[in-house]
Amino acid sequence: MAHSQFDLLRQRRFLPYFVVQSLGAFNDNVYRQAIIGLLAYMAVGSSQMGLYANLAPAIFILPYFLFSATAGQIAERLEKQKLIVITTTIEIMVMSLAAAGFLLQSMPILLLALFGTGMQSTLFGPVKYSILPSVLKPEELTGGNGLVEMGTSLSILIGMIFGGLIFQLAGERGPQVAAVSVILMAIAGNLVARRIPKVDAGDPSLAVDWNILRESWRIWRLTRRQLAVRNAVLGVSWFWFVGTVLTAQLPVYAQANLGGTQNLYIFALALFSVGVGIGSMSCEKLSGRTVEIGLVPLGAFGVSAFLLDLYFARPGQALAHGLSLKQFIDAPGSWRIMLDLTGIGLFTGFFVVPLFALIQSRTPRNELARVISGMNIQNAMFIVAAALIGLALQRYLGWTIPQVFLALAIANTLVAIWIFSIVPEFFMRFLSWVMVRTLYRLKLHGIEKHVPDEGAALLVCNHVSYMDALILSACIPRPARFVMYYRIFNIPVMRWIFRTAKAIPIAGAREDPEVMQRAFDAVDAALAEGELVCIFPEGALTKDGNIAPFKSGMEKILERAAARGQVVPVVPLALKNMWGSMWSRRDGSMHRMRIPRRLRAHVEVMAGAPVDSGSATAALLEAQVRALRGDAA
Numbered sequence: 001m002a003h004s005q006f007d008l009l010r011q012r013r014f015l016p017y018f019v020v021q022s023l024g025a026f027n028d029n030v031y032r033q034a035i036i037g038l039l040a041y042m043a044v045g046s047s048q049m050g051l052y053a054n055l056a057p058a059i060f061i062l063p064y065f066l067f068s069a070t071a072g073q074i075a076e077r078l079e080k081q082k083l084i085v086i087t088t089t090i091e092i093m094v095m096s097l098a099a100a101g102f103l104l105q106s107m108p109i110l111l112l113a114l115f116g117t118g119m120q121s122t123l124f125g126p127v128k129y130s131i132l133p134s135v136l137k138p139e140e141l142t143g144g145n146g147l148v149e150m151g152t153s154l155s156i157l158i159g160m161i162f163g164g165l166i167f168q169l170a171g172e173r174g175p176q177v178a179a180v181s182v183i184l185m186a187i188a189g190n191l192v193a194r195r196i197p198k199v200d201a202g203d204p205s206l207a208v209d210w211n212i213l214r215e216s217w218r219i220w221r222l223t224r225r226q227l228a229v230r231n232a233v234l235g236v237s238w239f240w241f242v243g244t245v246l247t248a249q250l251p252v253y254a255q256a257n258l259g260g261t262q263n264l265y266i267f268a269l270a271l272f273s274v275g276v277g278i279g280s281m282s283c284e285k286l287s288g289r290t291v292e293i294g295l296v297p298l299g300a301f302g303v304s305a306f307l308l309d310l311y312f313a314r315p316g317q318a319l320a321h322g323l324s325l326k327q328f329i330d331a332p333g334s335w336r337i338m339l340d341l342t343g344i345g346l347f348t349g350f351f352v353v354p355l356f357a358l359i360q361s362r363t364p365r366n367e368l369a370r371v372i373s374g375m376n377i378q379n380a381m382f383i384v385a386a387a388l389i390g391l392a393l394q395r396y397l398g399w400t401i402p403q404v405f406l407a408l409a410i411a412n413t414l415v416a417i418w419i420f421s422i423v424p425e426f427f428m429r430f431l432s433w434v435m436v437r438t439l440y441r442l443k444l445h446g447i448e449k450h451v452p453d454e455g456a457a458l459l460v461c462n463h464v465s466y467m468d469a470l471i472l473s474a475c476i477p478r479p480a481r482f483v484m485y486y487r488i489f490n491i492p493v494m495r496w497i498f499r500t501a502k503a504i505p506i507a508g509a510r511e512d513p514e515v516m517q518r519a520f521d522a523v524d525a526a527l528a529e530g531e532l533v534c535i536f537p538e539g540a541l542t543k544d545g546n547i548a549p550f551k552s553g554m555e556k557i558l559e560r561a562a563a564r565g566q567v568v569p570v571v572p573l574a575l576k577n578m579w580g581s582m583w584s585r586r587d588g589s590m591h592r593m594r595i596p597r598r599l600r601a602h603v604e605v606m607a608g609a610p611v612d613s614g615s616a617t618a619a620l621l622e623a624q625v626r627a628l629r630g631d632a633a
Contacts, residue, residue, distance in 0.1 A: 005143030005284045013135045014144065016195040018151055020084060021128055023192070024091065025155035026162075027185040028117055031098055032056065033163025034178040035110055041167045041174050042105060052107070057387065059111055063118040064380035068125070069215035072373025073208045075126035076366065080134070080199035087124045088190035094120055095186040099179035125376050130369040133360045134199045138477040139448045141291055141357040143284035149353055150277040153345075157273040161266060203366040216377055222367060223374040228293075229362050231423045232355045233375045235296065237382040238415055239352045242303065244386035245408050246272070246344065253401045258337065259318030260328050267325055268341055275342040279349020286350075286437075290477045291357040294433030296426050299351025300416035306343035307409035313337045315402045361478070428500040432470045439467070439601070444475055446607035450571055451476055456527040456561075457610065460554060460621050461573035462547045462629060463536035466491065468575060472534060473501065475605045480532040483523060485540060486515055506553075508539070520553075524560045527568055533557075534573075537618060545579040547626055550618040558613045569610035572621055574628035576604040 008014040039052060075083060094116035101109035128148075136144045166181065167174035209215045224230040247269065254265035279299070286295060313336045320331075328334050363371050393399045393407070420427040436442070451457065459480065461472065469482040482503040489498050489505035498505075504526075506519035526533050535557070537550035554570070561568045606628040611621065 005140070005147055005281070008136075008140065008144060008147060012195065013197055014147075016192050017084070017131060017135070018147060019192045020088065020189050020196070021124075021148060022151040022155040023185055023189040024088075024121070024124060025152045026159040027091070027095070027182055027189070028121065029156050029159030030163035030166075030178075030185065031095070031117060031182050032060075032114070033160050034102070034166050034182070035114070037164060037167030037174060038102060038105065038110070038178065039107075052111075055111065056114060059115050060118040060121075061380050061383060063115065063122045064125075064376055065216075066212060067119055067122045068373045068377045068380075069212055069219050070208065070210065071123045071376075072126045072219055072370040073206060073215065074123070075130060075369035075373070076202045077204055077206045077208060079201050079204075080127050080131045081193070081196045082198075083127050084124070084131075084193045084196055085190065087120055087127070088186065088193045090120045090123065091117075091186040092183070092190055095182040099183050102175040102179040102182075105175060122376065126369040126372040129356060129360065129372045130202065131199055133365065133368065135197070137448060138361060138453050139290065141360055141477075142287050142353060145353045145356045145360075146280040146283045146349070149280035149349060149356075153273045153276040153280070157270055160269070164262075164266070202369055206366075216374075219370045219374040220377055221374075223371050223378070226362060227423055228425060229359055229371065231419050231426075232293075232358045232362075233371070233378060235355045235419060236352060236359070236375055237378045238412075238419075239348065239355075240379045241382040241386045242408060242412055243348070244383050245390050245404065246307075248387060248390050249401045249404060255321075257314050257316075257318055257401060258328060258334075259321045259323045259331075260325070261322065263325050264323065264328055267328075271338055271341040272345040275345020275347075276349045277345075278342075279346040280353050281349070282346075283350060283353040287354065287433075290474065291354060291361045292429065292433060292474070293354050293358050293426050294429035294431070295350045295354045297416065297420055297430040299347045299349070299354075300412065300420075302347030303344055303351060304409045304413040304416070306340045306347065307405050307412065310337065310340040310344070311402045311406040311409065313340055316400075424496075424500040428497050432473060432497055432501075436467070436470055436474045440471065440603045441601070442471070442475060443602060443604045444607075445604060447475055447605060448477070450607040450609055451478070451532070452569065452571075452610070453478075454530070456530045456566065456568050457532050458527070458554070458557060458568050458570045458613075459532060459534040459573055460537050460550070460570060460625065461534060462575055462625050463538045463541050464545075464575050464578035465541065466494070468536065468578070469498070469501075469503065469534070471575065471578075471603065472573065472605065476532065476534075478532055480534045481523070481526045483519060483533065483535040485536075486512070488541075504533075520556065520560070523557050524564075527557070527561050527566065528564065537621065542579070547622065547629065550622040550625075552618050554616070554618055554621065558616060562613060568613045570613060570616040570621060571610045572608040572624040572628060574606040574608075574625050576606065576629055577601060578603055 009018065035052065035056070094113055097116060098110060098113035101107075101113055132141060132144050132148070166178050170177040223233045250268050251265045254260045254268050258264055258268070283295060286292070313333060323331065359371065359375070360368065390404060393404055394401070399407070451459070459476075461468065466488055469484055473480060473482070482498070482501065483506050484498065484503055486505035486507045489495060489503060504519050504522045505515060507515040509516055523533050535554060537554050538548040539551050540548070542548060558568060558570070608624050608628050611624070
């Protein structure tokens, strides 16, 4: 049965939440653009306009430093639907103040309300992302995050356009229209929030520490507890850095380098936003409904490639100025620039969506809201740094905007290489993702239903080819430790991938009893830690396509776990249609590395219902795997 992330938009567990977060992003940007429209309506001088341009971002970002730690603790302690209703109620109060500012045409009131919107966003941020693992299945996390990022990106864009048009279209009634608009959007968000189903608190017994500095430090350290999560958080912060530098340059870039007007800036921003939306929505399909961090390197280097091409596409000033949107599109070289802006957004979506899904899947539920808060603090620091660095490069070093794009492309590449070198899992998953998706088309049956979302489990599967472990790792939503024959583990190049994935090499008792004992110890330790372990009980690749008798090693693993008092479910798996691939033994050794007979072969992965460890035997599991595979070797 085909799955689509759009199915979530028809379900109450997701749709009201999606609408609330989209309305919030929309309303924030309507408000900020409407302030600019009010300043133009009031015909204020350039100095006051410049003062707002510098003050507004600082005022909005300040609450993230002041309140993120407290917001994370509150989001951990309270039932999440209740907290969303509270934050949207606060939005109504803040936007009522903003409405007064519009009607009185008072900048101090509007800036105070802007601080309030920053505070409300700070409170909503932790629950926005920590709620997803509670309402989505593990295989839905990537698609759900893709929808959220798409909704946020497009809501920001549409909000900016709507807010910018209020005073142009409403004229003298602009202040009244702006006031009514922001209040109505806030009320709509609050009403929809009441339709969100109740979601349990992450840690209702958590004692809130109101010391901002102490708790901010403690929460930030919480983001660094796991290496993969730490670097995923760093990756998200770097996404905000790149996005801030890029979007901050677009207004002047559209005028000075593209020769357009305000409309062209909105068009450039639209290309980037639509690219982000498409990239975010594509992640589920590309990942095969798993948390596929192999897309992160693809996204990082794709962003660098398009940033680099954007520099070469227009390294100097525009040859003509005052171009309309149509005139720009018809001008030579414009399609290349449009493609670059869209490509940057597209690969940004590939980059950031798997990172959010990774943070959500690898962080304990009772810590997730605080980890998101710690990430928000770090994001704010990166945003401020991006604004200051961008300003310094142009004002003090005299760099042009295309030169800033070139520097950003180089910096993005270097940061990506650094992150992937200290956490090889990202690059390892990228290589395995490329190999598996290039050679095969996968179809899954029962993986979502029968592989447990959390806790220890032993997976047993037939063994057809050297690619089996990589194929299964691409199908299973959670990381799994694979036990594999040590000669396969030591294949050049593949060895690095297997070691990075924490695979466990094993040898026969006669070949190397020490390696075998270390393998059993490693398996027992992994199960004790609540991990998934996958074994191939045949002990070797099939030589004729048939399933060989299962060996008793599986029973020894379960006996050791039982001796510790741990009950481990055993999930039977079966690979179908792998026999005859370039990595199987269908041909002699001289022909094993040939092109496969079936290019992009359809391979099926079957999963059966878990068997209790008390009744699991090698013979029983062998029979179940045979039944799952059927006649399709």
